[in-house]
Amino acid sequence: MKKTKIIAGIFWAFLGLIVFIILFPGLNNFSVSVSKLPFMKINPRYTGGEKAYHLVAEKCTLDIRRPVFNGFLKESNSGFVQIDWRGDLPALINDSIDYNGDGEKDFFIQINRKNLKTDLKSFNPKVKDVVISTPTSYGWAVRVGLLKE
Amino acid sequence: MDNILKTTGMKKSLGKSLLYTLPMFLITFMFLTGGKPNFSDTASGIALLTVFILVNVLFFFMHFTGKTDKYRAVLFIVFALSLSYTLINNMLEVRKAMYFSQADILECKIPFCHLVIPMMILPAAFTKSIIFPGSIIGGFANISSMVVLWLVATLVLGRGFCSWGCFYGGWDDGFSRIRKRPVIKKINELWKWMPYAVLIMVILSAALTLMPTYCSWICPFKAVTEFEQVTSVESATKAGIFLSLFGGLVIVLPVMTKKRTQCSFLCPLGAINSLSNKITPFTVKIDKSACNECFKCVGVCPLYALSKEDIRSGKVSIFCSKCGKCMDACPQNAIHYGIKGVPSGTLKNFSRNLFLFVSYLFMAVFSAGSIINTFHGLLKFIF
Numbered sequence: 231m232k233k234t235k236i237i238a239g240i241f242w243a244f245l246g247l248i249v250f251i252i253l254f255p256g257l258n259n260f261s262v263s264v265s266k267l268p269f270m271k272i273n274p275r276y277t278g279g280e281k282a283y284h285l286v287a288e289k290c291t292l293d294i295r296r297p298v299f300n301g302f303l304k305e306s307n308s309g310f311v312q313i314d315w316r317g318d319l320p321a322l323i324n325d326s327i328d329y330n331g332d333g334e335k336d337f338f339i340q341i342n343r344k345n346l347k348t349d350l351k352s353f354n355p356k357v358k359d360v361v362i363s364t365p366t367s368y369g370w371a372v373r374v375g376l377l378k379e
Numbered sequence: 380m381d382n383i384l385k386t387t388g389m390k391k392s393l394g395k396s397l398l399y400t401l402p403m404f405l406i407t408f409m410f411l412t413g414g415k416p417n418f419s420d421t422a423s424g425i426a427l428l429t430v431f432i433l434v435n436v437l438f439f440f441m442h443f444t445g446k447t448d449k450y451r452a453v454l455f456i457v458f459a460l461s462l463s464y465t466l467i468n469n470m471l472e473v474r475k476a477m478y479f480s481q482a483d484i485l486e487c488k489i490p491f492c493h494l495v496i497p498m499m500i501l502p503a504a505f506t507k508s509i510i511f512p513g514s515i516i517g518g519f520a521n522i523s524s525m526v527v528l529w530l531v532a533t534l535v536l537g538r539g540f541c542s543w544g545c546f547y548g549g550w551d552d553g554f555s556r557i558r559k560r561p562v563i564k565k566i567n568e569l570w571k572w573m574p575y576a577v578l579i580m581v582i583l584s585a586a587l588t589l590m591p592t593y594c595s596w597i598c599p600f601k602a603v604t605e606f607e608q609v610t611s612v613e614s615a616t617k618a619g620i621f622l623s624l625f626g627g628l629v630i631v632l633p634v635m636t637k638k639r640t641q642c643s644f645l646c647p648l649g650a651i652n653s654l655s656n657k658i659t660p661f662t663v664k665i666d667k668s669a670c671n672e673c674f675k676c677v678g679v680c681p682l683y684a685l686s687k688e689d690i691r692s693g694k695v696s697i698f699c700s701k702c703g704k705c706m707d708a709c710p711q712n713a714i715h716y717g718i719k720g721v722p723s724g725t726l727k728n729f730s731r732n733l734f735l736f737v738s739y740l741f742m743a744v745f746s747a748g749s750i751i752n753t754f755h756g757l758l759k760f761i762f
Contacts, residue, residue, distance in 0.1 A: 232722075239720025242660035243730075246535035247737045253531050254410055254744050261523035265516040270523065272487055272515065273508035275589055302505055302586045312485075366482040373485075 274298045278312035278373070283331065290317030290369065294329055297376055310361050310373040319343065319369050330379070341370060350374060396443035399732060403438050403740065407431060410744045411751070422762070426754035433457075433750075434743045441735055447703025451739070452552060455542065458746035459549025461753035463603040466490060468756060469519055470605050478608040487512045490520035490605065493529040493545070495594055497578055497647050498585035510589045528745065536738055537659035538652040541642055541682075542702035543738040544745055547600045551641045552702075555633035555681055562635040570644045571683045571698060578647035599624035599641055639681045642700070653697045661734045663701055664717035666724035667693045676705035676714050693723065701738070 253260070264270060274280070279295040286292075292315055299309035311329045323341040328334060336354040341347075341363060348363035358375035408414075411431055418424035437450040444450075469490070470477050479489055491513040502510045514521045532540045541548050577593075584592040594601070596617055602625035607614050624645070632640035642649050656662070670690060677685045684698035685705060695714075705714050715727045716734040 235720035236722075236726075237720075239660060239718040242720075243718045243733055243737070246660050247733065247740075249531055249535060250737055250741050251406065253528070253741075257524055257527060260527045261516055261521070264527055265523040269503040269507045269509070270515050271508050272512065273502065273506060273510045273589060275510070276484065276487055276512035278485060300506060300508075300589070302502065302589060362481050362485065364481045364485065366486055368486075371482070371485050 274300055278314070278371070282329075290315055290319050292316075292325065294327060297329060299376075299378055305378065307378050308358070309376050309378065311376055312371060312373045313339070314366070314369065314371050315341075316369040323370065327374075329374075329376075337374060339372060339374070341372065343370065348372060391443065391445075393443065396439055399442045399736075400435060400439040403736065403743070404435050406740060407434055407743050407747070411747050422755050422758040423751075425758060426751045429754055430747055430751045434747065438735075438739055438743070441739070442732070446707050447731075447735065448707045451542065451703060451742075452549075452556065454739075454742055454746060456549040456553040457750055458546055458742065459553065461746070461750045462546035463550075463600075464753045464756065465749040466520075466604045468752075476608075478606055480608050484512045487514060488518075489513050491522045491525050492520065492547075492600075492604075493525055494547075494598060494600075494646070494648050495591050496526065496529060497651055498581055498591045498593060501582055501586035502589055505586070506589070510585060511591050511594075532741055532745075533652055533655045533659075535659060536661065536701065536741070537656035538649065538697070538699060539659070539661065539701040539738055540652050541646075541649050542700035543742045545642075545648075546746070546749070548639065548642055548700075550600070550603065551629045551633040551639040552681065554630050555637050555639055557634050558637060561637040563632075564636075566636060566638075566683075568683050568686070573644045574646055574650035574653075577645055578650040581647050593647060596620060597624065597645075599629050599645070601625075602629075637681070638683065643682050643698075649700075652700075656697045656699065660719055661701065661730075661737070662717050662719055663695045663699050663705070664715055664723035665690060665693045665695065666713045666715065666727075668724060669711045669713035671711055671713075673710065675708045675710065679704050679708045701734070 275298060279298040281293050282296045283294040284291065285294070292313065295312040295314070297309055297311045299305040313327060315323060321343050323339070323343065326335040326338045329336050334353070336352070337357045338351040338353070340349045343365070346363070348360050350360050356377045356379055358377060360372060361375045362371070362373040364371055408431065411427060416424075416427065434454065437454055441447055441450045467477055474480070474483065483489060489512045491511060495511050499509055499511065502508060509515070509522060511522065516523045529540070532544045536543055581593040581597070597620065599621060601621040606618055606621060609615050609618050628641040628645055632638070672690060674687055674690060677687055677690065681702065681704060682698050682700055684696050684700070686696070689696055701716070706716070712727075716731040717723060718726070718730045718733070721730060
């Protein structure tokens with residue numbers, strides 16, 4: 231029994247050595263495998279959610295994402311919708327947004343890119359306020375706070 | 380008698396030490412150069428060669444002198460400094476600042492580090508997503524690679540990760556070595572359970588808020604890596620907490636106590652790693668027949684992992700990070716690296732050689748990239 235324990239321990243330790251030797255050369259492959267696990271995707275609170283609508287203007291595009299309400303065990307009562315402007319943006323952005331696709335405009339947003347000022351006019355009681363409005367590498371992003379419908 | 384190493388009891392032999400270093404030499408050569416060293420750029424060539432020599436010379440001396448911690452600490456501290464340099468340098472190149480903006484969060488461009496891992500677990504299980512604005516795969520410090528590296532290192536080394544792989548540990552390890560004697564000699568050892576409290580707190584708070592709360596509010600190493608842009612009272616408060624904890628737990632207390640106080644009293648990942656000490660093949664053993672209970676090991680342990688009771692019972696606690704400081708201090712060679720299943724006092728040199736090879740290989744390869752990058756940066760700055 232004692233001998234078996236010793237042999238098992240040493241085998242286990244050598245296995246550790248082998249694992250380390252193959253770890254670094256195989257790191258890319260291991261990482262790709264791990265990245266395919268079902269939970270290995272960034273939470274929508276950070277990504278802004280999936281794209282719901284894509285609108286094309288003359289020089290720029292507008293992406294309206296799906297509202298994000300996700301919480302730990304159940305959906306949260308408050309969330310946000312993210313809107314991304316891409317391309318050659320005007321100094322003053324004016325857009326009316328229908329985030330839920332019901333054909334009614336839910337809010338009007340005006341962004342002054344020079345003084346970084348963002349104004350929101352809500353037409354829907356579920357639309358709260360501007361949570362984030364920031365220049366990005368691709369243009370501009372805004373998150374507007376929402377209450378769950 | 381001079382030829383006998385006090386710390387391991389084995390005969391000092393240049394040939395044996397060279398032979399022991401040879402596989403490390405070859406493996407690190409392959410990993411660092413990919414088998415084809417590129418000396419087309421002088422600064423890169425010098426940096427690569429310097430790091431390659433440094434890594435292997437330190438490993439050689441570990442075997443030749445029988446001292447572990449003395450040489451481990453050199454690479455460990457250099458790793459911590461160079462990783463911070465690499466992160467800051469990357470940040471300055473990409474963003475022209477050490478802080479990250481809201482846009483960086485929205486675009487999921489925040490470099491990932493292993494300290495986030497405890498907070499990922501519950502949200503990953505319940506929401507099937509990662510609550511961190513980083514890159515899953517590809518790019519600088521991506522989530523998948525860091526998870527693989529940490530997981531494998533922890534399964535093999537246990538809390539040894541904290542002394543052989545963690546790129547933050549070198550900060551308080553370094554500061555704990557500044558003074559010859561401690562100013563504060565006694566700290567209530569109950570504090571060493573604090574990381575478990577922090578761990579539970581951050582796991583729950585992260586799950587409830589879907590935010591990596593430790594990174595957002597507590598992590599002292601934000602002070603030497605990257606932090607949120609100060610634009611509000613909240614972000615200013617966070618910056619204040621980061622700086623205070625870095626100053627207190629990473630600089631002042633380690634200097635005063637000669638202990639790694641951040642690792643001992645705060646780090647939630649250290650708490651998880653210490654639990655993994657139960658399942659790793661390598662351990663630290665006390666040969667009771669050789670121990671004369673001088674308790675020098677208790678005094679030098681940087682993580683409060685050894686107590687007099689542990690020594691008397693012949694078992695080290697789960698807090699042990701296998702740094703080797705106790706072994707370097709032991710005049711009787713009574714405390715040594717061991718392999719689970721192998722009785723204490725037997726196969727001492729075999730166990731030590733195997734553990735050092737495994738742990739040092741991990742640290743050498745993991746750290747080499749950032750150390751080379753730092754040397755390269757320094758060379759470019761000087762010349």
